[in-house]
Amino acid sequence: MDPQVLGMKVGLIGAGRIGQIHGRNLAVQLPGVRLAMVADIDLRAAQSLADQYGVRQVTTDYRELLSTPDLAAVAICSATDTHASIIQEAAKAGKHIFCEKPIDFDLARIDLALSAVQAAGVSLQIGFNRRFDPNFRRVRELVGEGQIGEPHLLRITSRDPEPPPPEYIKFSGGIFLDMTIHDFDMARFLIRSEVEELYAAGGVRVDPEIGRLGDLDTAVIMLKFENGVIGTIDNSRTAVYGYDQRVEIFGSKGMVSTENETPDRHTLSDQEGVHGPLPMHFFLERYQASYLEEMRSFVECVRTDKQPEASGMDGRIPVVMGLAARKSYEQNRPVRLSEITV
Amino acid sequence: MDPQVLGMKVGLIGAGRIGQIHGRNLAVQLPGVRLAMVADIDLRAAQSLADQYGVRQVTTDYRELLSTPDLAAVAICSATDTHASIIQEAAKAGKHIFCEKPIDFDLARIDLALSAVQAAGVSLQIGFNRRFDPNFRRVRELVGEGQIGEPHLLRITSRDPEPPPPEYIKFSGGIFLDMTIHDFDMARFLIRSEVEELYAAGGVRVDPEIGRLGDLDTAVIMLKFENGVIGTIDNSRTAVYGYDQRVEIFGSKGMVSTENETPDRHTLSDQEGVHGPLPMHFFLERYQASYLEEMRSFVECVRTDKQPEASGMDGRIPVVMGLAARKSYEQNRPVRLSEITV
Amino acid sequence: MDPQVLGMKVGLIGAGRIGQIHGRNLAVQLPGVRLAMVADIDLRAAQSLADQYGVRQVTTDYRELLSTPDLAAVAICSATDTHASIIQEAAKAGKHIFCEKPIDFDLARIDLALSAVQAAGVSLQIGFNRRFDPNFRRVRELVGEGQIGEPHLLRITSRDPEPPPPEYIKFSGGIFLDMTIHDFDMARFLIRSEVEELYAAGGVRVDPEIGRLGDLDTAVIMLKFENGVIGTIDNSRTAVYGYDQRVEIFGSKGMVSTENETPDRHTLSDQEGVHGPLPMHFFLERYQASYLEEMRSFVECVRTDKQPEASGMDGRIPVVMGLAARKSYEQNRPVRLSEITV
């Protein structure tokens, strides 16, 4: 093992919402890991995060961070359109890379990034944190053990409690690349087979403003996998009862499914009915443990030279699926993934 | 088999609320059984029930019914204070007997009835219908199979949705003999061991009128069984959310419990919470199937000369427990069942 | 009200499995209704059912039954390919008609039957019994009350515990017309809007024999409704854990869903996990109450001259949907219902 990574120093690029989560995990939650440097184009954001955890090195230029020699790895949490090029530079600088999803919306740019990673021989993990949620891991494990026999049907429920602001929607890449992309990854993660063809339907049911911006807020996607599984994903930007994140897999010997996590497990029975708690509000609450676990796993992969669980290719394929879904919706026909090329 | 009982004719004594349930089951729900005669001191009640099912024989005098030769069995659904003497007469008349609980509040009168039954060699089944509920049967079965190992703890939740009217309370024998008596039977049924000692606490929390009548509306009873199990029963006359009927048994290898039955299994999630249906309102809804099943079982016992599942002794012991509970409450001390003698 | 229908006499055509259910309900479960005659091409089947309930009139010729003057209504439970013509004859004979689903697989024949019904001015109810299940009724009611706001997404899970025998498959019309047809009806019932377009996928995953017979055993259908709702139905011929019958509707103000019914509600916790009961095995157990309720409703409609809840047109449209689904699957493209014409 590289002695450099025993007490591993990691740099953080991007100190926004998701950067703060990863920053905290790197700073105080992972034994043997140190958050050593923070870069953000907004110096105050970088400084504020650094101060919170006693980090001494701060910069507005991520290139300065990449050229700091004792950093073994970097976590890229900057704007999506910077991911691909920073990955390339980080790989060239010999840093192991954790990068938030999506790598990019453009397959050519993704491929350049992945080539650079391969050429440099560094690790790249994409931030598909839901793979590290205890519920979905357990489902995958049970399916892998053969507890439900051969899988036949997959169902993913993925509904947000509220839509992002219009300015976010504009640069989001659209619902399939921004929201469904997580579910595309989940589908591949749980079924362990590739999707050959998909068919997407959708509508604007939640907010006309989203429609005016050319996007959808409600979508259903049917997936056909190589191994014969047929899957459905349904998405909404607004589930008033909270973040709805469930999966169900049906197979020849049984079915496995998950329910939503809730802040507690009380039940109140009164004259009106039997009432329970709503699901955890949104991803920060629901997936808190998974963010820590994905970073722990990344650090472990770097330390032991193992392949990350969410690889660069795992980052590319859901983008292909998102582009196929958009095409399917626009042309109202099933689209094969092989139609989507660079 | 007695050819008389092939197409078994049964007489019904008492055409009140519970009599109507048993009457209907005997009339149209049990193949090979015929409700052949109805007796009630109120002729119109008898006639009305008889008309509903095309029953030709009606009387205001149960003795006339008992002396009708082709009746193989009778179902006694008259007022509690008539049970013991009608059982004696029915036994002498050679009729097999189904009798509603309780046999009586007086142990000497119960013993006379049981002696008459024994002397006549007829079957006697007491109407502890809850033994025939699919939930409690399943629990007993699982415990009997050793699925939870040796039982250690028992818990019975038994709460009514609303109290009976004051005029009923007056002649009810008090909460322990009227309401808890079902739970005392359930405790013995599930644990298959006898209670040696019990301790009862209670209060008037629901309706001061019940207190003025010298009764309680809220009670908790602790039971110590011969086999070491410790049980608790809790009762309330008013659960605003409906009829609450649950059991839980904890043992060396696990736990088994039951939830309330509901009219359907929907869940409504909205901004306020996740809402489910209330339990079935009261015993007529909740225990509908068990009333049919207990009568089916009684008829089967008569046909095959088997011992009924809820025997005369099963009718006597819960009365002893009720009397012990009353004494325990009055004297605020644990009372051994052996203290309660004729 | 027609005095003829006060004590309404009903004739039964077809004494097979489903005929026996309706026969029993007509004979003993509905006050004021009498099963007065049974017709079946197999005399012994007719006689056996008749004997069970003391029915005096039996025939092998349904025309004899239709010409019996004092029958107000008939229940048609014969083979599917006889439904349409018997409906026509029954209508001409002035009988009110309950007919099992499907009316026919051929739209022209269906239309002839519906015309005859209209011309005769009799009632026609189609046997979509699931509409009378307490769960789905409750869901429909809650949606109708606006409890979930505007509906956006519908999901129907409909999986059988075991496939029918090959000889049944051969004449079943295929999975979409035999099995999914119930779900097509349920979709319309719950959403109260018509489907404009659907897309069907499927496979042979359960039993290769089903594939050899040209049918599918696994299917997923996506539905687009006029009101913007997007729905999915998933079907399998073999759910090893039992009959899986659930729905979920998501809307602007919430979500409503149902769980499977089980024979009891126990939970067993042991060292391995927390275990609950399987769903009721199949439709005879699961939908027992709904069969009674649909017949009660039919009788009520005849008595009060109301339009049945599952009308002739409700019988026709799911056939159109089944034909569209088959076409969609064969051509692997979304198919509009307007493409399916006589």
Add this chain to the structure above:
Amino acid sequence: MDPQVLGMKVGLIGAGRIGQIHGRNLAVQLPGVRLAMVADIDLRAAQSLADQYGVRQVTTDYRELLSTPDLAAVAICSATDTHASIIQEAAKAGKHIFCEKPIDFDLARIDLALSAVQAAGVSLQIGFNRRFDPNFRRVRELVGEGQIGEPHLLRITSRDPEPPPPEYIKFSGGIFLDMTIHDFDMARFLIRSEVEELYAAGGVRVDPEIGRLGDLDTAVIMLKFENGVIGTIDNSRTAVYGYDQRVEIFGSKGMVSTENETPDRHTLSDQEGVHGPLPMHFFLERYQASYLEEMRSFVECVRTDKQPEASGMDGRIPVVMGLAARKSYEQNRPVRLSEITV
């Protein structure tokens, strides 16, 4: 606010199992708090914990820690028989005090400790961490809001997955003072009224060795509160299915209850049944969040000069209840708390 407590320094006395939990929370989980010193009679234990979080000051003598001037507060996690005297000394040293439960088994010693705290005017919080569990907090809140009206019945289920080792049992004070003490506190916390009288039953069902040591492993305690509530607690040292921690409160307008927390929320349906996950194994997993929350609350109380939620008197009363329970069990009679005097 005392500037000393802005960046509050806290010392830890006792680096055993529970000390490590509190140590970690003080060291890295609470913004503005610093674990500044660790004392343990075993230097290696103190050093090891200190090293983990970069704590510089370590000692084998807690008195040295108490005399360190810049420590605003101490957390006492040493052996039970040292609690009372260390509290006294810490109070005299002007330190705010967090102390693990129980304060002591001897009421006179407890009273000396509480007097010292009062005289010094420092804060004392007792480690009844379950008060900070989100489930029980929610229950208390709902009851406080009047959601269930007047409470009538309380039920606490508290079962450990496995008994402690015999050497622990010997010095544990017995099941009522070691295990039930948490439930006694929970009862007071949820009902907000004092217990007047209790009745305890128990047995040795799990492990005869526990019996040989003069202790019980199974217990049921009935509580009568001043406000009329009747409560039951049941305890077992071995629930094979895991840590069973539930409460239920029934009142005039409804019922509130909680289910166990599980590591995930999957359900597996197969031919045998429907299977879910076991409860979290034991208190370290189940109450992880509550340990952090109680320390956060303690720090907040020190900072804002508020009364801790679990005060010294809250530490004393459950000891009285434990002593009363022991007496009740030994004499097999209800015991009033007023009988238990110094």
